[in-house]
Amino acid sequence: xxxxxxxxxxxxxxxxxxxxxxxxxxxxxxxxxxxxxxxxxxxxxxxxxxxxxxxxxxxxxxxxxxxxxxxxxxxxxxxxxxxxxxxxxxxxxxxxxxxxxxxxxxxxxxxxxxxxxxxxxxxxxxxxxxxxxxxxxxxxxxxxxxxxxxxxxxxxxxxxxxxxxxxxxxxxxxxxxxxxxxxxxxxxxxxxxxxxxxxxxxxxxxxxxxxxxxxxxxxxxxxxxxxxxxxxxxxxxxxxxxxxxxxxxxxxxxxxxxxxxxxxxxxxxxxxxxxxxxxxxxxxxxxxxxxxxxxxxxxxxxxxxxxxxxxxxxxxxxxxxxxxxxxxxxxxxxxxxxxxxxxxxxxxxxxxxxxxxxxxxxxxxxxxxxxxxxxxxxxxxxxxxxxxxxxxxxxxxxxxxxxxxxxxxxxxxxxxxxxxxxxxxxx
Amino acid sequence: xxxxxxxxxxxxxxxxxxxxxxxxxxxxxxxxxxxxxxxxxxxxxxxxxxxxxxxxxxxxxxxxxxxxxxxxxxxxxxxxxxxxxxxxxxxxxxxxxxxxxxxxxxxxxxxxxxxxxxxxxxxxxxxxxxxxxxxxxxxxxxxxxxxxxxxxxxxxxxxxxxxxxxxxxxxxxxxxxxxxxxxxxxxxxxxxxxxxxxxxxxxxxxxxxxxxxx
Numbered sequence: 332x333x334x335x336x337x338x339x340x341x342x343x344x345x346x347x348x349x350x351x352x353x354x355x356x357x358x359x360x361x362x363x364x365x366x367x368x369x370x371x372x373x374x375x376x377x378x379x380x381x382x383x384x385x386x387x388x389x390x391x392x393x394x395x396x397x398x399x400x401x402x403x404x405x406x407x408x409x410x411x412x413x414x415x416x417x418x419x420x421x422x423x424x425x426x427x428x429x430x431x432x433x434x435x436x437x438x439x440x441x442x443x444x445x446x447x448x449x450x451x452x453x454x455x456x457x458x459x460x461x462x463x464x465x466x467x468x469x470x471x472x473x474x475x476x477x478x479x480x481x482x483x484x485x486x487x488x489x490x491x492x493x494x495x496x497x498x499x500x501x502x503x504x505x506x507x508x509x510x511x512x513x514x515x516x517x518x519x520x521x522x523x524x525x526x527x528x529x530x531x532x533x534x535x536x537x538x539x540x541x542x543x544x545x546x547x548x549x550x551x552x553x554x555x556x557x558x559x560x561x562x563x564x565x566x567x568x569x570x571x572x573x574x575x576x577x578x579x580x581x582x583x584x585x586x587x588x589x590x591x592x593x594x595x596x597x598x599x600x601x602x603x604x605x606x607x608x609x610x611x612x613x614x615x616x617x618x619x620x621x622x623x624x625x626x627x628x629x630x631x632x633x634x635x636x637x638x639x640x641x642x643x644x645x646x647x648x649x650x651x652x653x654x655x656x657x658x659x660x661x662x663x664x665x666x667x668x669x670x671x672x673x674x675x676x677x678x679x680x681x682x683x684x685x686x687x688x689x690x691x692x693x694x695x696x697x698x699x700x701x702x703x704x705x706x707x708x709x710x711x712x713x714x715x716x717x718x719x720x721x722x723x724x725x726x727x728x729x730x731x732x733x734x735x736x737x738x739x740x741x742x743x744x745x746x747x748x749x750x751x752x753x754x755x756x757x758x
Numbered sequence: 759x760x761x762x763x764x765x766x767x768x769x770x771x772x773x774x775x776x777x778x779x780x781x782x783x784x785x786x787x788x789x790x791x792x793x794x795x796x797x798x799x800x801x802x803x804x805x806x807x808x809x810x811x812x813x814x815x816x817x818x819x820x821x822x823x824x825x826x827x828x829x830x831x832x833x834x835x836x837x838x839x840x841x842x843x844x845x846x847x848x849x850x851x852x853x854x855x856x857x858x859x860x861x862x863x864x865x866x867x868x869x870x871x872x873x874x875x876x877x878x879x880x881x882x883x884x885x886x887x888x889x890x891x892x893x894x895x896x897x898x899x900x901x902x903x904x905x906x907x908x909x910x911x912x913x914x915x916x917x918x919x920x921x922x923x924x925x926x927x928x929x930x931x932x933x934x935x936x937x938x939x940x941x942x943x944x945x946x947x948x949x950x951x952x953x954x955x956x957x958x959x960x961x962x963x964x965x966x967x968x969x970x971x972x
Binding site for chain 1: 799811812817818819842843846849850864865866869872898899900901902919
């Protein structure tokens with residue numbers, strides 16, 4: 332936990348929170364009661380939307396507590412809810428009812444209203460007690476004689492001097508409060524976390540949903556890619572080869588009668604092969620760039636930078652080869668990022684950093700263009716996100732208007748083999 | 759002229775041998791993998807080598823690496839590299855010793871036999887033969903440079919052809935202008951790019967390529 336970023340609240344801040352939470356805890360009892368009643372009344376159709384509304388309010392309420400407890404404990408508490416984008420009200424209701432988080436929220440509301448309330452009251456009244464003991468001599472002094480004769484049956488107080496007996500007790504209690512208050516509030520935060528944090532089960536469910544989504548996207552993308560390749564082959568190289576065959580056949584036919592015409596047909600055939608080859612080359616580049624096979628990600632990205640019309644600064648630190656699918660994905664997202672810069676950013680220079688840290692590859696592509704890129708907007712950025720998602724990778728776009736734009740992409744992966752340095756050992 | 763060939767596909771290797779022998783080259787050895795290529799190049803020190811980039815055992819850029827390695831051991835050994843695709847990075851690596859006598863062409867250029875043989879001869883005599891695709895890649899990565907944008911369209915055409923390694927006479931023939939006009943254009947290009955003028959064809963080409971790969 333970095334102390335500089337989020338310092339947990341101090342004692343007196345916690346005291347303030349405890350005071351506020353006394354009222355909040357009362358509200359959570361109200362919410363608890365309402366949700367219990369709404370659940371009981373669900374058989375009346377009218378209460379379906381009300382139930383959904385109430386659970387939504389409860390979710391906001393618990394989210395606020397999640398953030399608070401997360402800050403105190405130094406680690407954010409994620410939301411446990413399953414995605415509910417169901418189209419109909421009944422489906423949403425079913426989702427809410429089936430989501431264990433709904434019921435854990437309810438349980439927490441009750442605990443917050445009872446155990447929580449007790450803790451808050453303890454922290455606050457204890458503090459008031461401390462103040463009372465410390466201020467007692469003053470209070471005794473200004474009160475008419477005989478009002479505060481006894482100090483809670485412990486001893487009787489007859490003189491102003493005796494009234495000061497309470498001060499050491501106050502100091503002692505202050506010391507205890509000093510130690511106890513944060514511990515109690517932290518204990519409360521832990522209880523909150525144990526009830527409001529996602530359970531392993533719900534984490535797994537969330538993950539499954541996410542995986543199903545990214546798998547569907549990957550399959551779609553690949554199907555589209557295959558269709559594109561099929562079309563390119565069909566209209567390109569295949570057609571050229573057909574033309575080539577025809578030219579050769581015709582040349583064969585006329586070669587004895589009209590050698591000049593045959594020569595012309597042969598020239599045509601040669602043109603057809605050149606075109607077919609150049610189309611195949613472009614196609615291959617789009618599937619798996621040969622330089623990636625030759626030189627790995629390092630060389631391929633350097634080649635990309637060389638080919639870009641912008642001066643680019645490349646730093647690559649990958650101590651080996653990455654698994655081929657990761658290399659390919661990484662190559663294409665960097666290529667797409669560079670294309671985006673050239674197309675949209677009006678930049679004058681660009682920088683590329685690739686770095687492997689155990690378990691993940693980080694890629695950064697930055698430019699000094701006009702900024703304002705939006706992950707939701709451009710199809711280019713969407714494509715990058717999709718490619719990364721297939722590997723559980725992430726894209727973060729930082730592009731303030733006026734620039735600079737920085738894309739940070741990460742791919743979880745492991746190194747597949749240590750780097751083999753180019754054949755120089757043989758010399 | 760003595761030539762070493764490296765190509766792993768038998769069909770293409772035989773084709774190359776046939777074409778070269780038909781044009782009075784003597785194929786001293788034809789190999790099909792990287793290590794034997796390096797051995798053959800160092801052993802025979804041929805007048806020119808025709809090398810496929812992708813060779814066994816690794817099926818990556820084995821041929822290119824063997825060629826570069828051989829040129830380190832036998833400086834200036836003329837090598838013409840053939841590939842299914844051209845990559846700027848490889849061109850830079852081949853040209854990096856500034857010694858000349860290198861070529862880098864797409865394999866399909868072989869189908870135009872006369873031009874291919876011309877390229878082999880150029881490389882053998884210490885010149886360069888760069889594929890038009892390489893040159894257009896190099897030019898496009900410099901497309902925002904001030905000096906290059908200052909060239910007239912005709913000068914840019916001349917620059918491309920010169921970078922491919924063609925002589926003034928060849929450029930003149932290609933563009934249907936006189937050789938004198940070509941040399942006027944080349945002088946202008948050199949002035950605009952701030953390169954020292956030179957009468958030697960090969961040295962001039964290397965200067966242009968050095969400029970483009972900077």
